[in-house]
Amino acid sequence: MQKKTEALEKMYRDLAEKERGYRARALKMFPHVCGSCGREFSGKGLKELTVHHKNHDHDHNPPDGSNWELLCIYCHDNEHEKHKMKGYGGGAEKGFQAGGFTAFEGLDALFPTAGKEDNEG
Numbered sequence: 674m675q676k677k678t679e680a681l682e683k684m685y686r687d688l689a690e691k692e693r694g695y696r697a698r699a700l701k702m703f704p705h706v707c708g709s710c711g712r713e714f715s716g717k718g719l720k721e722l723t724v725h726h727k728n729h730d731h732d733h734n735p736p737d738g739s740n741w742e743l744l745c746i747y748c749h750d751n752e753h754e755k756h757k758m759k760g761y762g763g764g765a766e767k768g769f770q771a772g773g774f775t776a777f778e779g780l781d782a783l784f785p786t787a788g789k790e791d792n793e794g
């Protein structure tokens with residue numbers, strides 16, 4: 674039992690160290706600016722700037738930083754959402770937008786009726 678816990682703790686430690694390692698390197702290598710929204714970070718705010726792996730493989734950390742991108746936590750979230758959506762098939766991004774427009778047209782048709790009923794009642 675003891676050994677299992679130790680192994681687990683070591684794993685977490687290694688993971689944390691690895692994360693600290695490439696983050697520190699990326700922060701040294703790149704300007705402290707979000708690569709997506711362009712916000713600048715310094716001091717305490719710097720913890721909101723995270724390292725994104727362009728190929729989404731956290732074990733792929735080339736020393737030249739070619740797989741890293743500094744993103745704020747919000748843009749980082751977006752980036753991963755986009756990545757998830759792409760999983761639904763090729764050209765999913767365009768398909769997703771078209772779906773949104775259809776939904777809005779549907780809403781538009783509903784509103785006039787609802788408005789009239791409100792006035793009369």
Ligand SMILES: [Zn+2]
Pocket residue numbers: 707708709710711712744745746747748749
């Ligand atoms: Zn950002």
Ligand SMILES: [Zn+2]
Pocket residue numbers: 724725726729749752753
């Ligand atoms: Zn990422």
